[in-house]
Amino acid sequence: MKTFNKICIALSVLLLTACNGFLDKEPLDTFTNNNFWTSENNVTGYAYAFYDDFLGYGNGGGSGLFYFRTLSDDQAGGSFADWNYQNVPSSSTTWSDSWIEIRRANILLENVDKVNMSDEAKNHWTGVGRLMRAWHYYQLIRAYGDVPWIEKSLDITDDGYLYAARNNRDEVMEHVLEDLNFACGNMYDNSSKKALNRNVAYAMKAEICLFEGAYRKYRKAEDGQSAPDASGASKFFNEAKSASGYIIDNKKYTLNDSYQGNYNSIDLNNNPEMIFYKAYKKDVLQHSTIDYTCSSTQISGLTKNAFEAYLFTDGKPKALTALDKNDEPKEIIYRKKVGDKEVTDTVYSITELLDVRDKRLSQTIDSALCYQGRSFQRFNRGMSMTASTGYGICKYDNPAIEDAYRNQTGSNFTHAPIFWLSVVYLQYAEACAELGNITQTDLDKSINKLKERAGLPPLTVEVGFSDPANNMGVSALIWEIRRERRCELMFDNWTRYWDLIRWHQLDKLDSSNHPDILLGANVTKDINNKVIPRVGNYIDGTKGKTRIFAKKHYWYPIPSGQLSLNPQLGQNEGWK
Secondary structure, rough: HHHHHHHHHHHHHHHHHEEEEEOOOOEEEEEEEHHOOOHHHHHHHHHHHHHHHHOOOOOOOOOOOOOOOOOOOOOOOOOOOOOOOOOOOOOOHHHHHHHHHHHEEEEEEHHHHHHOOOOHHHHHHHHHHHHHHHHHHHHHHHHOOEEEEOOOOOOOOHHHHHOOEEEEEHHHHHHHHHHHHHHHHHHHOOOOOOOHHHHHHHHHHHHHHHHHHHHHHHHHHHEEEOOOOHHHHHHHHHHHHHHHHHHHHHHHOOOOOOOOHHOOOOOOOOOOEEEEEEEEEOOOOOOOOOHHOOOOOOOOOOOOHHHHHEEOOOOOOOOOOOOOOOOOHHHEEEEEEEEOEEEEEEEOHHHHHHOEEHHHHHEEEEEOOOOOOOOOOHHHHOOOOOOOOOOOEEOOOOOOOOHHHOOOOOOOOOOEEEEHHHHHHHHHHHHHHHOOOHHHHHHHHHHHHHHHHHOOHHHHOOOOOOOOOOOOOHHHHHHHHHHHHHOOOOOOOOOEEEEEHHHOOOOHOOOOOOHOOOOOEEEEOOOOOOOOOEEOEEEOOOOOOOOOOOHHHHOOOOOOHHHHHHHHHOOOOOOO
16 A cells, blocks of 8 residues: 555656656656556546646746736836747747646546546546636636647647648637537536536636626727628537636625635635635745735836726715725825834825725735835835836735745745635626626626625616727726626736737727826825826836737737648647
């Protein structure tokens, strides 16, 4: 037994760290493809590698999916201002890593039936393989559009696959839906929040189908895409509604009392909102998300455009509220310790501005401005920090964590949410609204629960007002649901960027037409500060840099190295 445990532990470590070449024809320690598939324990060990697919807050000193992905209208920073690609790269991990994981899933699918285990177990692990294959095809399709559909683990003799042309993205997404449906119907229905199970499958399905429904509805042929597909859009919106509805109706999850507690907790296992999360452990597996938001390195701060997306406590946007909409901060004098001495300093407080806004805003950014020439010390301890826009990001920070584990690179150990209930509420409300049959009951059982937690009045089907800022050509109701999604998921999982893709609104990242996406806080009162870059009364968050939109940015370019290997792939529109 001890020998077997050592083998399993070694195998698990191997799978979690370097699984790319696993199950090649060469022996791997004592295992080969012929003798590995003998028990469910081995299958479980093989599937551990899939957990690395969920980056969460990142690993060690590397960046994760929260905060760091700044290509949106939510954050501005000089080093993050432009598009992911200006030219065709020779290679890309976005392309290659997805194919590695699809191959891993296909290997699992080809071998499950060999294992001596129950039919229920075989169906579960087949569901895991199909779920992860669907997940990675989703990553590829939203980035590259048409891609080859491959449902076997390829080797060097598979010329028909290796040198094939790409399949139409719509066709591939039909295969993805089939995979998702199998996973939802066959995976284990357990309550673990750190295991791939039926609830995770439904959460994935809701996300993927909502993306696909919106993409098919709003895409434009003149931008190098297919014509809109109303029937296909309706189909996927209905699938998103049913998947999110499944999670809502089974009542296994409830909202956490604290919005910020979803992001800065060292224990998400007891959080009732979590469906699936990535656990970190002090001194074992850590990340740097907090560090980069509270250190001397300048933060990529919240934009003026994002700040103004948050409703006032009367439920109205800035243009329509009866509350004080003045965005000038208030200068406050305070005493602080510097070494053994007490000194007088000033801070520009925005507490009064936050008090009349959606509560999520005060749990997302600091209550004082911090920028070049005027730093700020969160919790009155640790490092002094600045933000490119003046709006520092406190969403991930936790005052209970000692500074040695807060502001040191690779030392943070708070858990990262991956799938959670508030996102499901947003998906359900949007799918219902896009289908055109939303009811007040639909809003009350989903998005209005989020509004209540945020201290806002409930949303009604009629809305009752039309925001002049609505520049997306959608109804007042859909605009408000999109606003809710933006504010609830601020800086999360690169959500905003992909939302703009699927809504066909990527042009909103063009700073020449939308200049406030690069601006920050009002610093009119700081008249003696000569170092802070300004545009009028507001901080210039990118110090004069700009971002210009082109239609080709709806797709990533196919890496040139892949085109050399297989010219049949063809290049995406605008990148030839």
